[in-house]
Amino acid sequence: MRVYIVRRLLLTVPTILGTSLLVFLILHLVPGDPASVIAxxxxxxxxxxxxRTQLGLDQPILVQYWRYLSxxxxxxxxxxxxxxxxxxxxxxxxxxxxxELVIAARVWSLLIxxxxxxxxxxxxxxxxxxxxxxxALLGLSLPIFWIGLMAMWLFAVKLGWFPISxxxxxxxxxxxxxxxxxxxxxxxxxxxxxxxxxxxxxxxxALNQDYVRTARAKGLAExxxxxxxxxxxxxxxxxxxxxxxxAGLLGGAVVTETIFSWPGLGRLAVTAILTRDFPxxxxxxxxxxxxxxxxxxxxxxxxAVLDPRIKYT
Amino acid sequence: xxxxxPPDAEAAPAASHSDAWRRLRRDGASLAGAACLAxxxxxxxxxxxVAPQDPIRVAMRERLQTPSRVHWLGxxxxxxxxxxxIVYGTRVSLTVGLIAVxxxxxxxxxxxxxxxxxxxxxxxxxxxxxxxLSFPQILLAIAIVAALGPGIFNTMIAVxxxSVPGFTRITRSSTLSIRERDYVxxxxxxxxxxxxxxxxxxxPNAAAPLIVVATLxxxxxxxxxxxxxxxxxxARPPMAEWGAMAADGRGLIAQYPxxxxxxxxxxxxxxxxxxLLGDGxxxxxxxxxxx
Numbered sequence: 001m002r003v004y005i006v007r008r009l010l011l012t013v014p015t016i017l018g019t020s021l022l023v024f025l026i027l028h029l030v031p032g033d034p035a036s037v038i039a040x041x042x043x044x045x046x047x048x049x050x051x052r053t054q055l056g057l058d059q060p061i062l063v064q065y066w067r068y069l070s071x072x073x074x075x076x077x078x079x080x081x082x083x084x085x086x087x088x089x090x091x092x093x094x095x096x097x098x099x100e101l102v103i104a105a106r107v108w109s110l111l112i113x114x115x116x117x118x119x120x121x122x123x124x125x126x127x128x129x130x131x132x133x134x135x136a137l138l139g140l141s142l143p144i145f146w147i148g149l150m151a152m153w154l155f156a157v158k159l160g161w162f163p164i165s166x167x168x169x170x171x172x173x174x175x176x177x178x179x180x181x182x183x184x185x186x187x188x189x190x191x192x193x194x195x196x197x198x199x200x201x202x203x204x205x206a207l208n209q210d211y212v213r214t215a216r217a218k219g220l221a222e223x224x225x226x227x228x229x230x231x232x233x234x235x236x237x238x239x240x241x242x243x244x245x246x247a248g249l250l251g252g253a254v255v256t257e258t259i260f261s262w263p264g265l266g267r268l269a270v271t272a273i274l275t276r277d278f279p280x281x282x283x284x285x286x287x288x289x290x291x292x293x294x295x296x297x298x299x300x301x302x303x304a305v306l307d308p309r310i311k312y313t
Numbered sequence: 314x315x316x317x318x319p320p321d322a323e324a325a326p327a328a329s330h331s332d333a334w335r336r337l338r339r340d341g342a343s344l345a346g347a348a349c350l351a352x353x354x355x356x357x358x359x360x361x362x363v364a365p366q367d368p369i370r371v372a373m374r375e376r377l378q379t380p381s382r383v384h385w386l387g388x389x390x391x392x393x394x395x396x397x398x399i400v401y402g403t404r405v406s407l408t409v410g411l412i413a414v415x416x417x418x419x420x421x422x423x424x425x426x427x428x429x430x431x432x433x434x435x436x437x438x439x440x441x442x443x444x445x446l447s448f449p450q451i452l453l454a455i456a457i458v459a460a461l462g463p464g465i466f467n468t469m470i471a472v473x474x475x476s477v478p479g480f481t482r483i484t485r486s487s488t489l490s491i492r493e494r495d496y497v498x499x500x501x502x503x504x505x506x507x508x509x510x511x512x513x514x515x516x517p518n519a520a521a522p523l524i525v526v527a528t529l530x531x532x533x534x535x536x537x538x539x540x541x542x543x544x545x546x547x548a549r550p551p552m553a554e555w556g557a558m559a560a561d562g563r564g565l566i567a568q569y570p571x572x573x574x575x576x577x578x579x580x581x582x583x584x585x586x587x588x589l590l591g592d593g594x595x596x597x598x599x600x601x602x603x604x
Binding site for chain 2: 018025027029144145149157246248251255273274278281288296
């Protein structure tokens with residue numbers, strides 16, 4: 001187990017390096033001269049030259065990457081071109097806000113999605129099963145921005161239950177919680193269908209196993225068969241997908257944050273792309289990717305702990 | 314473990330294809346998806362005949378009308394007919410989906426074949442795919458659009474590149490499983506070239522999963538492209554693109570929810586159709602996955 005953890009940790013090193021290289025290259029894939037693109041078409045030559053020196057664009061590309069990587073490792077991601085603030089400061093604040101949103105969305109989508117999947121599998125071919133799976137398929141095909149806009153229209157505009165947009169402070173304050181509800185509802189709502197479908201199919205597979213037949217044969221109540229024998233085993237693939245779904249959450253957060261003006265990483269990234277603030281773009285994307293890699297790592301560890309059958313050597 | 318191929322190994326895929334076709338024809342949901350897609354393709358091709366009005370004609374006097382007999386789905390803030398814009402938007406979305414998935418499939422299948430056949434290139438290719446997979450797909454697309462600049466063409470490239478790892482993995486694993494089969498060994502011993510082995514043995518074997526993933530990827534690609542346009546990173550005005558149209562309606566959601574709703578429902582219909590067809594194809598081509 002310890003060997004597995006060390007090996008898995010070592011395997012993330014090339015991934016993180018590759019990720020940082022890709023993020024670094026964003027600036028260099030820009031068609032034309034990045035410095036004049038950043039400065040804008042009307043900028044005088046000395047401003048362009050200034051930006052070039054400031055970003056180190058006059059250095060050989062390997063030197064540039066090495067500089068970028070070593071400063072990033074020291075927590076220095078450069079300065080925003082627009083606000084002149086440290087990128088790490090802007091990104092850190094936004095990251096915490098996104099984390100708050102993602103966790104709230106994750107918690108409620110798990111509380112809804114897993115029970116729906118379990119009930120659908122336990123009462124296979126019932127009305128509930130069919131209805132929930134049809135709804136799940138429909139839900140999977142809805143664009144997230146429309147869910148967000150409809151939630152805003154219904155709960156904020158028509159009913160006035162929640163504020164339309166923005167963040168009201170930390171989630172443990174009343175205003176903070178009120179502002180969090182609609183974005184979290186939107187972001188989590190998108191995850192529910194996939195989670196319910198997966199829990200159902202995973203549980204159905206477990207219910208087909210021999211040990212379940214044994215449990216039934218010895219006269220155990222169906223409720224106990226499902227809860228004690230099948231569910232435990234069905235949860236393994238679900239755990240993996242919960243980890244993988246963080247990709248969807250981070251991606252969905254971009255849209256949710258834009259709709260609800262939530263000051264998180266996604267909104268910061270989109271604004272920065274539109275204003276061509278490249279250091280911020282790089283910072284937000286790097287932090288999101290590293291977060292995602294970390295979550296995958298944790299998921300793998302959790303999987304190893306939960307599944308004693310698999311020997312990781 | 315290598316398994317012995319039946320003597321009629323090359324006839325086997327054809328037989329299973331007709332089985333798959335029979336299963337698919339019995340599946341009402343996927344037939345509905347296919348019929349819906351056929352209708353959408355016709356709408357896209359004959360958009361000028363179907364659309365009641367010019368999709369980019371501005372008529373400020375008719376702005377923000379709710380659905381009526383003249384404008385079936387109402388008008389937007391420039392007085393443009395929403396139905397006509399949705400009809401023309403079918404062209405944009407289907408094209409974006411086709412090109413993005415084409416890029417993903419072309420690049421992904423090629424890389425997968427190379428990785429599966431070449432021991433030397435296998436690790437580097439898989440390592441690059443792992444890096445691409447370490448980005449949430451929409452973030453990867455956003456990163457690429459950030460580099461190339463916003464626009465519908467760059468959106469297709471970005472979404473296409475985002476779907477490469479999925480195609481690479483499937484092709485690679487099909488290649489790996491087929492490479493060691495006895496009949497491939499035999500073909501090689503008889504002097505078949507690598508290209509012939511790929512054409513006759515590997516591709517037919519990888520085709521079924523690739524078709525399923527390509528169909529489901531169409532749904533994902535159209536949705537991702539619409540999201541990018543919604544964020545202002547994709548289609549530029551006045552192009553009739555559904556995500557951009559929904560973004561136009563974003564600020565109007567309080568009084569005129571129809572402006573954002575109808576284009577969103579169009580996205581919903583086309584994505585659902587691809588999902589239904591993809592699910593049906595998966596069940597038909599891989600009976601083991603059937604409940």
